[in-house]
Amino acid sequence: MENNEILKKLNSVNWNFDFSIPYGAGMLRPFNCRKYYSYPATFIPEIPYTLIEILSQKGDVVVDPFGGIGTTFMQALSLERIPFTFDINVVASNVCTTLYRLLDPTIDHENIRDLLVSLPERYNSVVDYACQLSSCRAELSGWFEQETFNELAYLFVSYDHLEITLAKAVLELVLSSILTTLSSQNKGWAYIADNVKPKPDELRRKDVFKQYLMSTTSLFNDINSHLNILESVWEDYIDFYDETARTQRVFDNSILMATINNCSVDLVITSPPYPKMIDYVKSQRLSFCFYERDFHEYVQNEIGARYRRTRKDALESYTKSVKQHIDKMKLILKTGGYLCLVLPDYDDNAKEKNRRKAISEIVNYCFELGLNKIFELGRYIPSHKRTLSIQWATLVNERIFIFQKR
Numbered sequence: 001m002e003n004n005e006i007l008k009k010l011n012s013v014n015w016n017f018d019f020s021i022p023y024g025a026g027m028l029r030p031f032n033c034r035k036y037y038s039y040p041a042t043f044i045p046e047i048p049y050t051l052i053e054i055l056s057q058k059g060d061v062v063v064d065p066f067g068g069i070g071t072t073f074m075q076a077l078s079l080e081r082i083p084f085t086f087d088i089n090v091v092a093s094n095v096c097t098t099l100y101r102l103l104d105p106t107i108d109h110e111n112i113r114d115l116l117v118s119l120p121e122r123y124n125s126v127v128d129y130a131c132q133l134s135s136c137r138a139e140l141s142g143w144f145e146q147e148t149f150n151e152l153a154y155l156f157v158s159y160d161h162l163e164i165t166l167a168k169a170v171l172e173l174v175l176s177s178i179l180t181t182l183s184s185q186n187k188g189w190a191y192i193a194d195n196v197k198p199k200p201d202e203l204r205r206k207d208v209f210k211q212y213l214m215s216t217t218s219l220f221n222d223i224n225s226h227l228n229i230l231e232s233v234w235e236d237y238i239d240f241y242d243e244t245a246r247t248q249r250v251f252d253n254s255i256l257m258a259t260i261n262n263c264s265v266d267l268v269i270t271s272p273p274y275p276k277m278i279d280y281v282k283s284q285r286l287s288f289c290f291y292e293r294d295f296h297e298y299v300q301n302e303i304g305a306r307y308r309r310t311r312k313d314a315l316e317s318y319t320k321s322v323k324q325h326i327d328k329m330k331l332i333l334k335t336g337g338y339l340c341l342v343l344p345d346y347d348d349n350a351k352e353k354n355r356r357k358a359i360s361e362i363v364n365y366c367f368e369l370g371l372n373k374i375f376e377l378g379r380y381i382p383s384h385k386r387t388l389s390i391q392w393a394t395l396v397n398e399r400i401f402i403f404q405k406r
């Protein structure tokens, strides 16, 4: 498609998506990963969905080097593009892998759902499940009221005994996602990142099984209806999925380590971590405990982490790392391919001066590399995204940049 036509389309989009799109019954629509896992600073799915529709064709390769829980990945797959995603945070990558596996049309979803939904029936409140936990999982007890924790412990023990790998993966996703809401620390991810446990008088009884059943059934209902739509809008979905599933597509490491061929990618869509704003890894502290994994090895590779904000070289090392990733993105893009970057748009005041400078250095770097900017747009970040990320992340605006490799 000619750039003029692309620009016309890009300009006709309401990028605030502050209206409800009238997707009729049976119509393909964006898949909202964050409905199943609350993760900081995720894309609203409409952004990658729209960019993919306008900037690529069926069968094109679409990559997100900072893919989080897979928002770009799931839109690309749904739109019949060939997706790859990278994120050093294993918790986020696992969410993406499980959602991806659930879109396999050949699996018996009903069987897995029934197995998972039946688990609470075998809970016995007089049994002390918490005492059966490893020391790593027992660490979690400080975040929950006692009975609440015993019910969770029952689900952890059930998880260990599950033999069907996909059922285990789904239970992992659901359990991991409800840990934050069931914990008595209800002030947001930053308190969890900072290991600020609730005080004893803040401990609240929560209904574990109600939350668990709601999350599990809504996940399966939505997956089933998305799958039905995929199968009805393209006849060969089953073959396409089978073909894509033969290659690893979700990576819990850096794209810098990947062996993607140069000039093989049609479209890169990504939102890199913003400077000194979020602790993606530490915010998943509860899930790492459940996984029985130490998060320190992941933290070391995390770009822009908030906990390093007071280091003198924090911004310098941030821009250096993001530039290295942009080098890689340019390398893997085909000539004529597009790079879409969603970047923070800080207020023009003295407090944000340095972060503004870091972001403009990154944009200028794209020009230095010879990338051709075809589109730029500022958008307001809806408040629900900000309230989930609480007081440290007060960002109100972001900018979408689209570059083309010449």
Ligand SMILES: C[S@@+](CC[C@H](N)C(=O)[O-])C[C@H]1O[C@@H](n2cnc3c(N)ncnc32)[C@H](O)[C@@H]1O
Residues within 6 Å of the ligand: 039, 040, 041, 042, 043, 065, 066, 067, 068, 069, 070, 071, 072, 086, 087, 088, 089, 092, 253, 254, 255, 270, 271, 272, 273, 274, 280, 281, 301, 302, 303
């Ligand atoms: C703004 S979030 C992206 C969220 C994603 N767009 C989504 O919808 O889920 C940035 C992501 O970059 C990841 N990240 C941080 N450092 C990284 C690195 N060195 N390599 C790959 N990913 C990294 C974080 O874990 C986080 O998930």
